[in-house]
Amino acid sequence: MNAPALRVLVADDQEIVRTGLAMILDAQPGIEVIGAAADGEQAVRLALERRPDVCLFDIRMPGLDGIEATRRLAGPAVADPLAVVVITTFDLDEYVYAALRAGARGFLLKEAGPVLLAQAVHAAARGDALIAPSVTARLLAAFVGSEPAAAQHRSAGTLTEREEHVLAAVARGRTNSEIATELHISLSTVKTHIASLMAKLGVRNRVELVIWAYETDRVRR
Template structure:
């Protein structure tokens, strides 16, 4: 099926470049362009895209607030947000992940990687593999002003806490299965149960929870 993409960036030239790239892929199509977060929310409601490519720094309503609004809107269930930023150490990226973004990319990401990322997020997976993502989460979750109240993990079993710890370290289900000597299906089941128990939207939020709860600590 064709993945429907909404572009949100305050720079027209940037949007034009992304549109040209995305429309070049037969599996992707741009269904709308927004120049700020408020317009992104409006267009998301009218076009119901699969993925919103969301810039963080925009006028009126920024990408963080727009992401949070989209994620909390029941009418937009199933819409994923992939955050775009110019700087790998943009302190607002972590806030966007906490708000529900499925991952983030730098704007200078190679074209083929960006196209793949859109498809990965559209399928419901989180874009967590790039090393810079983990570095950024570690850098900002370790700061007192970035921490939220730690979630209650008491409803998790010991095994589920182990799995959550490994998710927080960026491991895939296959890697978790290998480390804990489980079948890949069992590892996937554990992750699904953790998502349900914690009310997390996706794997990206599980990583945030793992850090905020102290299961995984920032290196250094």
């Protein structure tokens, strides 16, 4: 029996983009677009009504933008957060970092192809995260320090040498499978180390792990 399709909500103020994203995602196996919104207010309302598995939000929308919409659905104060992936035209848009801070699980450029778009949706749905590979390090390096860094005040406790290696690999945008191959450990061991890192650092996902790594100079900028 096939697993149920992932239910996705799309929000973008440009109708041609919104329609295009919906068509691309609907054509992917295991994904179903269950709604489309033209602004942040409508996106939040639909998301709370329909509880999609993943929300795909443009950042720049009139009225309530994608950052605030993300914060309302996935921010630190939300008891039952939804998975949000933000998407933008600009790879060095200052709002992207704010969106990740607001709780977004991933970041993509609008030029991302169908495969990467589908990968981001599946990653977000399983609690993982995907940031456009071409901008992962550059984006975070550019915006770390642009706001008061809460992560700098978190106590890391004592990270093991292996945890430091796994953290560095995550910060470089490696997937779990790539980390397992690179460090010559099993996939389950990678997942165990990542869970341990999240617990020690008090973060909720890989995006926050990456931000913490940059803000504490675990990774060279």
